[in-house]
Amino acid sequence: MTTDLGMPALGGLDLVPAADGPQKAKDYTSDQEVRWCPGCGDYAVLAAVRSFLPTLSIRRENTVFVSGIGCSSRFPYYLDTYGMHSIHGRAPAIATGLAVSRPDLSVFVVTGDGDALSIGGNHLIHALRRNVNMTILLFNNRIYGLTKGQYSPTSEVGKVTKSTPLGSVDHPFDPVALALGAGATFVGRAMDSDRKGLSAVLEAAARHRGSALVEIYQDCPIFNDGSFDVLRRPDDAESRVITVRHGEPVTFGTDGRWAVVRRGFDLDVAPTAEVAPEDVVVHDATDAGLAYALARLTGQDLGHAVFGVLRQVQRSTYDDLSRAQVQQAVESGDADLGALLHGSDPWTVRDGVVTTAAAR
Amino acid sequence: MATTVNPGTAPQRRDRVVIRFAGDSGDGMQLTGDRFTAEAAAFGNDLATLPNFPAEIRAPHGTLAGVSSFQLHFADHDILTPGDRPDVLVAMNPAALKANVGDLPAGGVLIVDTDEFTPRNLAKVGYATSPLDDASLEPFTVHEVAMTSLTTAALEPLGIGKKDAERSKNMFALGLLAWMYGRPTEGTERWLRDRFARRPEIAEANVLAFRTGHAYGETTEAFAVTFEVAPAVLPDGTYRQVSGNTALAYGLVAAARRAGLPLFLGSYPITPASDILHELSRLKRFGVTTFQAEDEIAGIGAALGAAYGGALGVTTTSGPGLSLKSEAVGLAVMTELPLLVVDVQRGGPSTGLPTKTEQADLLQAVFGRNGEAPVPVVAPSSPADAFDVAVDAARIALTYRTPVLLLSDGAIANGSEPWRVPEEDDLPDLTVEFAAAPNGPDGRFLPYARDPETLARPWAVPGTPGLEHRIGGLEKADETGDISYEPANHERMVRLRQAKVDGIAVPDLEVDDPTGDAPVLVLGWGSTAGPIGAAVRRLRTAGHRVARAHLRHLVPLPGNTEAVLRSYRTVVVPEMNLGQLAFLLQGRFAVPVESETKVAGLPFGAAELAARLTPYVTKEQVTA
Numbered sequence: 012m013t014t015d016l017g018m019p020a021l022g023g024l025d026l027v028p029a030a031d032g033p034q035k036a037k038d039y040t041s042d043q044e045v046r047w048c049p050g051c052g053d054y055a056v057l058a059a060v061r062s063f064l065p066t067l068s069i070r071r072e073n074t075v076f077v078s079g080i081g082c083s084s085r086f087p088y089y090l091d092t093y094g095m096h097s098i099h100g101r102a103p104a105i106a107t108g109l110a111v112s113r114p115d116l117s118v119f120v121v122t123g124d125g126d127a128l129s130i131g132g133n134h135l136i137h138a139l140r141r142n143v144n145m146t147i148l149l150f151n152n153r154i155y156g157l158t159k160g161q162y163s164p165t166s167e168v169g170k171v172t173k174s175t176p177l178g179s180v181d182h183p184f185d186p187v188a189l190a191l192g193a194g195a196t197f198v199g200r201a202m203d204s205d206r207k208g209l210s211a212v213l214e215a216a217a218r219h220r221g222s223a224l225v226e227i228y229q230d231c232p233i234f235n236d237g238s239f240d241v242l243r244r245p246d247d248a249e250s251r252v253i254t255v256r257h258g259e260p261v262t263f264g265t266d267g268r269w270a271v272v273r274r275g276f277d278l279d280v281a282p283t284a285e286v287a288p289e290d291v292v293v294h295d296a297t298d299a300g301l302a303y304a305l306a307r308l309t310g311q312d313l314g315h316a317v318f319g320v321l322r323q324v325q326r327s328t329y330d331d332l333s334r335a336q337v338q339q340a341v342e343s344g345d346a347d348l349g350a351l352l353h354g355s356d357p358w359t360v361r362d363g364v365v366t367t368a369a370a371r
Numbered sequence: 372m373a374t375t376v377n378p379g380t381a382p383q384r385r386d387r388v389v390i391r392f393a394g395d396s397g398d399g400m401q402l403t404g405d406r407f408t409a410e411a412a413a414f415g416n417d418l419a420t421l422p423n424f425p426a427e428i429r430a431p432h433g434t435l436a437g438v439s440s441f442q443l444h445f446a447d448h449d450i451l452t453p454g455d456r457p458d459v460l461v462a463m464n465p466a467a468l469k470a471n472v473g474d475l476p477a478g479g480v481l482i483v484d485t486d487e488f489t490p491r492n493l494a495k496v497g498y499a500t501s502p503l504d505d506a507s508l509e510p511f512t513v514h515e516v517a518m519t520s521l522t523t524a525a526l527e528p529l530g531i532g533k534k535d536a537e538r539s540k541n542m543f544a545l546g547l548l549a550w551m552y553g554r555p556t557e558g559t560e561r562w563l564r565d566r567f568a569r570r571p572e573i574a575e576a577n578v579l580a581f582r583t584g585h586a587y588g589e590t591t592e593a594f595a596v597t598f599e600v601a602p603a604v605l606p607d608g609t610y611r612q613v614s615g616n617t618a619l620a621y622g623l624v625a626a627a628r629r630a631g632l633p634l635f636l637g638s639y640p641i642t643p644a645s646d647i648l649h650e651l652s653r654l655k656r657f658g659v660t661t662f663q664a665e666d667e668i669a670g671i672g673a674a675l676g677a678a679y680g681g682a683l684g685v686t687t688t689s690g691p692g693l694s695l696k697s698e699a700v701g702l703a704v705m706t707e708l709p710l711l712v713v714d715v716q717r718g719g720p721s722t723g724l725p726t727k728t729e730q731a732d733l734l735q736a737v738f739g740r741n742g743e744a745p746v747p748v749v750a751p752s753s754p755a756d757a758f759d760v761a762v763d764a765a766r767i768a769l770t771y772r773t774p775v776l777l778l779s780d781g782a783i784a785n786g787s788e789p790w791r792v793p794e795e796d797d798l799p800d801l802t803v804e805f806a807a808a809p810n811g812p813d814g815r816f817l818p819y820a821r822d823p824e825t826l827a828r829p830w831a832v833p834g835t836p837g838l839e840h841r842i843g844g845l846e847k848a849d850e851t852g853d854i855s856y857e858p859a860n861h862e863r864m865v866r867l868r869q870a871k872v873d874g875i876a877v878p879d880l881e882v883d884d885p886t887g888d889a890p891v892l893v894l895g896w897g898s899t900a901g902p903i904g905a906a907v908r909r910l911r912t913a914g915h916r917v918a919r920a921h922l923r924h925l926v927p928l929p930g931n932t933e934a935v936l937r938s939y940r941t942v943v944v945p946e947m948n949l950g951q952l953a954f955l956l957q958g959r960f961a962v963p964v965e966s967e968t969k970v971a972g973l974p975f976g977a978a979e980l981a982a983r984l985t986p987y988v989t990k991e992q993v994t995a
């Protein structure tokens with residue numbers, strides 16, 4: 012829907028009541044014992060989320076985490092906010108109902124690669140296309156952890172797992188490309204261990220009005236150990252990790268050794284020294300084509316991986332428009348239940364006498 | 372209107388009449404039937420209707436598969452069913468004749484559009500010669516009317532296209548019937564002008580076709596006799612005609628209003644439930660939000676999300692959709708949030724018979740979830756009753772913090788009848804209180820601490836300071852709601868959830884047993900109420916002692932159910948499935964129950980059911 016309702020451009024948190032005073036990570040920590048495996052990447056994300064939430068300066072009780080099923084979906088239990096650990100794949104649908112009916116809440120969805128992209132794929136793409144005001148944290152460990160090690164819809168081709176002893180023949184999704192294809196207005200990516208980068212993307216996502224998808228590369232040391240190590244070891248990361256910032260040229264590596272340049276409709280990487288400065292791609296988060304090309308630059312072999320806010324644009328949200336329609340109708344003041352129930356042609360019976368509309 | 376040309380004969384009185392309009396799906400028979408129904412209602416008759424149409428939107432023209440019909444029973448007294456066999460059959464083409472003439476009793480009135488009886492149309496349905504030319508229609512009073520050409524001739528001065536002119540022939544038929552039964556005409560003309568407000572030339576064409584049909588009756592010798600069905604003197608009150616889907620939608624709106632909550636509908640289009648979505652989407656002024664979801668699961672998911680946020684959450688569907696929603700219903704059981712799940716049953720299994728009626732989702736509603744997942748189940752008995760049952764379902768959901776399954780069906784959804792409109796103040800007060808403060812020791816909030824009376828847990832909506840808590844599908848520790856895998860805790864929680872549903876307050880089963888000593892009880896649920904009532908009336912008129920009772924609450928059953936069942940020598944349960952309520956009652960109470968079933972996609976007829984019940988009452992009469 013592109014109808015301009017003349018509504019002010021709102022931020023993602025503008026209708027959420029502000030906190031009375033400063034908050035700390037401790038305030039957001041629940042009394043529940045965290046039960047992920049030792050070394051799980053989820054711990055780092057939890058720590059980052061606990062410390063970034065206070066920076067939003069909104070009331071804790073107006074913060075809701077809705078999750079699906081999977082290791083990461085235990086997340087809500089560990090935060091002292093409102094939360095619902097729901098059923099497999101359906102968190103975006105539940106969050107949609109909540110966000111539409113409660114504009115005063117900041118709604119987060121916590122999901123994984125199996126939860127969001129396999130069983131819940133339909134809900135994810137529809138939430139993104141509708142642009143419901145919610146922030147989706149997609150923990151991608153490229154494996155099924157909770158069910159003990161089957162390949163997932165982001166596992167690379169050839170992956171040997173419990174259910175693919177001869178190697179997976181399934182082609183993976185790229186969650187960022189999928190989200191862009193679904194019309195997402197905010198798509199970002201971060202690494203579990205990169206507290207600073209992760210917090211920055213999460214904060215931008217939470218402040219975005221509309222559906223924001225943040226893919227978080229997350230290590231599962233038990234079933235997919237070291238799957239993102241090439242992006243963590245400084246030597247490898249040097250030529251692979253690309254972090255984009257809106258309005259800045261896309262260069263990476265020590266002292267910006269590498270630059271992203273255009274090749275036809277795609278992007279490529281070249282040594283910065285060999286590229287004319289004007290040929291270095293400047294990141295524009297509103298450029299849909301560029302966002303998709305950046306997504307394609309991230310291969311399943313992680314030859315390169317793009318982090319940061321890949322896309323952010325303003326588009327009216329489903330929940331705002333839906334509420335506006337209801338509010339407008341309510342304000343028209345014509346909510347006479349008696350008139351509704353009686354309809355246009357009622358008749359009466361009194362002491363055996365029938366009086367009909369026709370008789371009147 | 373023109374003055375009456377045939378004033379000679381006074382109208383003949385009839386106490387009740389059944390009319391069936393039948394034609395091609397493109398002939399507008401549903402609309403014609405709806406309009407006649409509205410006129411009968413505006414005249415103050417009691418009435419009941421049965422639309423019967425194919426699932427295809429436009430089945431091949433002129434074929435048996437494409438026949439659509441609408442049956443209307445109207446009377447000067449209270450009636451219970453749409454009628455078994457029509458007194459008047461309007462057949463707009465050979466296919467409609469062939470599909471319906473078998474139901475017309477000898478002496479019945481048959482009105483056919485002769486223009487459609489072309490060799491090609493006759494051949495399509497396997498008539499070698501026209502039945503209008505042989506003896507097959509002799510038992511009937513046949514009126515051969517060239518409706519199509521009379522309509523197009525009358526509409527010629529309007530200069531509209533041939534297609535549009537021909538399409539108005541259903542209004543000709545309606546006008547003719549309006550004449551025959553002395554129906555007021557202003558309402559239909561007003562309605563046509565409203566409906567086609569954006570295309571005034573079409574509105575005028577339809578009005579003219581309607582008047583032409585009416586005038587044809589007035590001036591044609593064959594229609595000199597007209598009939599009169601006086602208004603029905605029902606109990607005092609204000610009435611309107613209402614369909615089941617509309618009544619249900621209104622019940623939801625009224626319930627939300629009485630609860631002081633916004634109404635949120637999450638739904639995916641499905642026959643025959645979609646009209647509830649359509650109706651509610653037009654009622655935004657009552658604070659109603661409708662969300663057309665990407666699928667059935669998202670529909671209930673969003674409704675549950677809204678309920679978590681403090682709305683009256685509702686999802687509407689039919690059988691296949693209920694299958695898809697099962698897991699989410701289980702989540703609502705576990706999270707103990709109020710939620711209404713409406714299943715407008717249709718013929719199954721699988722896609723089944725989308726536009727036909729059946730009651731075969733009962734056991735799915737009662738048991739169709741993994742684990743021990745008790746859910747209250749309620750069912751309306753007629754279109755108007757859907758209003759009260761929707762309000763009652765909301766009462767149960769809000770009071771006990773539980774999902775509630777409401778089982779309507781195709782006959783209720785699309786059928787209509789007079790409804791005594793309630794006053795808003797007479798509706799139950801459904802006010803709910805959200806939890807506002809911690810309820811545990813040391814200022815802790817215990818989301819699974821229970822009300823000692825209802826066993827309901829607190830409804831603590833996000834945004835309430837100090838009550839932050841987590842819920843979900845994993846087993847909950849008693850009171851704290853923390854995750855718990857403790858054997859004893861699971862045992863306790865399973866039994867608590869069951870005890871909560873078992874303890875829901877429902878009124879006792881009322882038995883209608885005029886002689887007080889009937890040996891046979893006929894027990895029904897859902898839309899079989901009408902046929903059972905009509906069949907029992909016939910049996911009583913024939914001198915049999917027979918009692919009847921009807922279940923609105925299937926889970927939990929009324930407290931006196933077992934006692935009632937045991938107090939009759941024979942209990943017969945007629946249902947439109949293979950005996951699901953009978954199975955439930957026998958399993959629950961170990962009492963013998965006789966099952967009378969029908970799964971034809973159509974309701975029981977009154978005579979049909981009376982015949983099925985007769986052996987039970989005669990046997991008992993002999994042994995008594």
Ligand code: SF4
Nearest residue numbers: 047048051082156231
């Ligand atoms: S299985 Fe993997 S993803 Fe799950 S908790 Fe353990 S380490 Fe984390």
